[in-house]
Amino acid sequence: MIYLRIGEIIKSKDKFAITAHLSPDGDSIGSMLGLYNALKESGKSVDMFIDDNLPYKYSFLPGFNDIKGIENVEGRYSCLFVLDSGDADRTGRCKELIKVSDTVVNIDHHITNNLFGDLNIVDTNSSSVGEMIYQLLKLNGFEISKNVAMCLYTSILTDTGGFKYSNTTSMTFSIAGDLINTGINFTDIYSKVYDVKTLPQVRLMSKVTSTLEMALDNKLALMSLNKEMLEECNASEEDAGEFVNIARDIDSVEVAVFIKELSNGLCRVSLRSKEYIDVRKIAEKFGGGGHIRAAGCTIKGSMTDVKNHIISEVQKAMEGMQ
C-alpha cells in the first residue's frame, strides 16, 4: 500500500522539501502547508519552495510565511514531495530540487500526470491533493491538528469550489466533516477565501456590468472592458477574471460574451454558454478554441465591429438549433 510505504519513508528520514506548481492555487498551497505542518509537528526538518508569487488571500494559513523562493535551496534533501503537479516542469525552476533530493514523491490528482517521481500516488478520483494528504497522514497515524486541518480544509474547499463542483464525492464530505471536528473556524476560512474583494475589483465590476447589452430576445448578453476602465478603477485585467459569469448567470441567457479591448482595433473575446450552444465552434470561426461551454478568440476590429460579428454568429448558431 503506497501510502504506507511513503509513511515509512517519512518515519525513516529527516530533511524534507515540498514544492508545488507555478501559479499556486488553494489546493497546492493548502496541501503543501497541511503536509508541512504535520511533518514539523512530528519533529522533522522541512523546507517549502514555490517558484512564483503567492496569492495573498492564503496568508492566514499557518506556515504561509515559511514558503521560500527556489534561490534559497541549500544542501541536499532526503525526500522531496512534489504536489499537485502533472510533471516536473509545472514547478518551474523548483524542478531543480529533484537533482538535490534522494527520493522524489509525486502526489497528484491530474490524469495527465507522467509519473516522474520515485514513488507516485496519482488519484484522479480525489477532489484535491488536500484529500490525498489527509489520507497519507491518517493512514500513517499522524494526528490531524487544528493547523493541519485548516490547511487541508482550504485545499478541499477551493478545489471543489465550495463543494459545488462535480469532483466532490462522499469521501470529500467525509474528510471535510472530520476536519471541522478538530474545531477549526471553517466559516472564517470560507470568508477569507471567497468573500474578500479589493476596491478596484468592485469598482471595475460596477463599470463592466454597466456595459451590459442584451440581444437575441435576451438569450445573448454582452459586456465589455477597455483600458480606460482599468485606469479609472486602478485595476488590472486579472481583476476582471470571473465577470463573464455575471452575464451568464442571468436567467434568460444562453450565451454570455465578454469583450476586452487589448489595443485599438484588437479585442479578446470570452464566450460562455449554458445548455445548447457550442461556443467553441463560434470561437473557432475567429481562429480561437476552447470547450463547448467556455471558449475564446481574438478578433481584429473596433469594439462595435466585434460585437456585431459575435451577435451575428451567435444568431446563426441559435437558428441552427431550431
Add this chain to the structure above:
Amino acid sequence: MIYLRIGEIIKSKDKFAITAHLSPDGDSIGSMLGLYNALKESGKSVDMFIDDNLPYKYSFLPGFNDIKGIENVEGRYSCLFVLDSGDADRTGRCKELIKVSDTVVNIDHHITNNLFGDLNIVDTNSSSVGEMIYQLLKLNGFEISKNVAMCLYTSILTDTGGFKYSNTTSMTFSIAGDLINTGINFTDIYSKVYDVKTLPQVRLMSKVTSTLEMALDNKLALMSLNKEMLEECNASEEDAGEFVNIARDIDSVEVAVFIKELSNGLCRVSLRSKEYIDVRKIAEKFGGGGHIRAAGCTIKGSMTDVKNHIISEVQKAMEGMQ
C-alpha cells in the same frame, strides 16, 4: 425513540398532510418535498399546503407543482406534519389544518419551538429540517430515492449557505455525502439555487455599486439606492436584498452602509460590520436596532444629510476604539 414512533405512525396511517412556514425558503420547501416524495413512493396519500407564494427557483424540485394553497383542504387527515415552524402561527392560515388532523407531528430545529404538536422532534443541533427528515426516513427503512435526495440536498444546501455557515457539522457532511451517492446532479442544484439572477437584479447591482463611496481611510463604504434606479432597471426593492455584502466584502472595509431612499426625505439604512464596530449601537442612536454585525434604522433627511450623519457616527465609533 421518537423517530421510530413517528415511523410507526407513518406505517399505520394513510392520509397525510404536510405544511411549513410563511415566506417559504429552501429548507421548508426541500424538507416538505423530501418527505412528500418518500411518502408517495411508499404508496401513501399526501397533500402539501403553504399559505404563501412559492419561490420560483425551487420549481425544479420533484413535487413542487403539487404544493397547494390552504383553500384546497378537503376532509380530514390522519396525520399532519408541520415542518421548520417554531409555532403553529408561523404557518399562517395553514394552522387550520391542525383542527382537521388526528395527529400533529412537529419537526423543527429552532430553539424557540413551543412544542405545539402531539409528537415533537426539535433538534437545534441539526443544520436543517432536511437533515432531520433524512434521519426519519433512514431510521424507518425508507429508500432514499434520487427524487427524495434532490429535495433533502436542497434543504441542507440552502440552510447551511452552501456548507459555509457554522450550523454545518460532520453529520451534515455525512448526510450530504450519502445524498450525492444516489447520483443526483448536485452541481446543477447548486447552480439553480445560487447562480440564477434576473436581468433587473444585475442591472440594479451595477447601478448600486456605481454609487460606492469610500470614507474614513477606506474603512467605511457607502452605497445607495433611490426610486429612479428601481424604475430604470424595472427592479423591486427585494432585488437589492444582499447588495450591502458587496461593500462589506471589500478588504479594507470595517463598516458597510446601504442607504435606500424610501421617499423624499426618508431613508432606510442597513449597516454591516466585520470585526470590531458594534453597528447596533449606531442604529440605536437613530431609533433602530439589530445585531452587533448587522443592524438597521430609518432616518429623516435627504440622502446627503443621512450619509453625513452616518459617516460622523461611524467615525466616532472608530475613534472610540483607539
